[in-house]
Amino acid sequence: MKIGLDIMGGDFAPKAAVLGAIAAQKALSADQKIVLFGDKAQALPFLTEEGVSPDDFEFVHTTEMIGMGEHGTKSVLQKPNSSISLGFQYLKDGKIDSFASAGNTGAMLVGAIFSVKPVPGVIRPAVATNVPKLKSGFGIMLDVGANADCKPEVLAQFGMLGSLYAEHVYHIQNPKVGLMNLGEEEEKGNVLTQSTFPLLQKSDINFIGNIEGRDLFNDKADVIVCDGFTGNVMLKLAETFYILTLKKGFKDEFFDRFNYEQYGGSPILGVNAPVLIGHGISSPEAIKNMVLLSRTMVETQFVDKIKEAFK
Template identity: 85%
Template sequence: MKIGLDIMGGDFAPKATVLGAIAAQKALSADQKIVLFGDKDQILPILSDQQIDPDVFEYVHTTEVIGMGEHATKAVFQKPNSSISLGFQYLKEGQIDSFSSAGNTGAMLVGAMFSVKTVSGVIRPAIASNIPKSKSGFGILLDVGANADCKPDVLLQFGILGSLYAEHIYKMPNPKVALMNLGEEEEKGNMLTQATFPLMKECPIINFVGNIEGRDLFNDKADVIVCDGFTGNVTLKLAETFYVLTVEKGFKDQFFDRFNYEQYGGSPILGINAPVLIGHGISSPEAIKNMVLLSRTMIETNLVDKIKEAFK
């Protein structure tokens, strides 16, 4: 198993990413290797400072970096020697089994779409994220930013993708799938949610439990919550703020501690032909470590093959 990691992505790269890779490697077995994509001249001094044998990793030296504010499509094609571009080239060629980065989200989406491409039958891939539940555990929210505007059949597919992810990665049996709406009744909502409801209700391969409202986000009514990427991204950013505010105000609470993004590492792009994860731009070493370990789980569970089977 070879897990690709962009060392140059993120606000605190390359140090935070290298330290995260070191922590993750210690949790991997002998046949699981991390392949670092980035400037090797910047990587080796960090390993030396940590007294780490550089041979524990494999390297793909890169000479370019896609910045966080760059135009995604232009950057991917105009910087073929960037860590993100080369990472996707290796993923497409099967030289690595997964690829993750805390760098430019748009570039990661473009790279995934143009290299490994979407699974046959999937209209649009979705980015999924974890949302803590008030009692215990967490739910899956998607899409959280890949698709600001959606059609009903796309939201239906998000429900299928999220259900497979919850079942196989987090071992949730028969996960409950709900549609985020402004009311619980079937006829409530805008044109999109009204048209989506009957499609999800009639879908035999998901356990659809109906509409939920924003106040149900943190309870046990649903395991998988479906919405368009605009709604999902606003919701996710608001949820992340809860943790920041509690830290700033010195408020200690177990529930709000679970909003710390570091615990979940990265967010997968579901519906493409290989495991790809996007990390938070401010990812710490702990977040990078958990993103790598989630990559391993996605490879081990053959999630992509299970998605392909569902969309045949």
């Protein structure tokens, strides 16, 4: 297994990415290797400081990178030798089994869609994230930013993608799928949610109906379906809880699970290979966990499960 990692993306690159890769490699088996995409000359000093041999990794050297503020589509097209573009080329060619980056989100979305492409039958891939639950564990919410505007058919597919992810990657049996809405009743909501409800009802997943914002952190649903605009607002609000507890000096196990570092990265569900996007401020711990989640997605053959479901 070869896990691709962009070391040029993120606010603290390449140091955070390299240190995260070192930590992750220690948890991998002998037949699992991390392939680093980026400037090898910048990475070597961090390896030396940690007493790690460069031979522990494979390198795809490039000095070109896509900045966090660059336009996603244009940058991928105009910078074919960037770490992100090369990573997706390797993924497309089957030279790596997965690819992850804490870099430009737009470039990662564009790269995934135009290189490995969506699974046949998937209208729009979605970005998923973990949502801590009050009692224990967490649920899955999607979409959280890739699709600000959605059609009912797209939201219905998000329900299937999220259900498959919860079941096969996190081993949640018969996951409960809820549609985020402003009321529990079937007729509540806007045109989008009202039209999506019957589609989810007819699907083969365990759809439990509408849920409200108050249900985000309880056990009512394992998978929360929403458009990317709504999901991104809820995600950013949830992330703030952890920051506020730190500022207030408040220590609590539940709020500690809002720390993004524990989950590493957010997968793009519905494309033909495992692709993960990390937070721009990703620390080495977050990078490590993103790499390990990449491994899990490869080991569980999750993409094959999606292909089978969307035949």
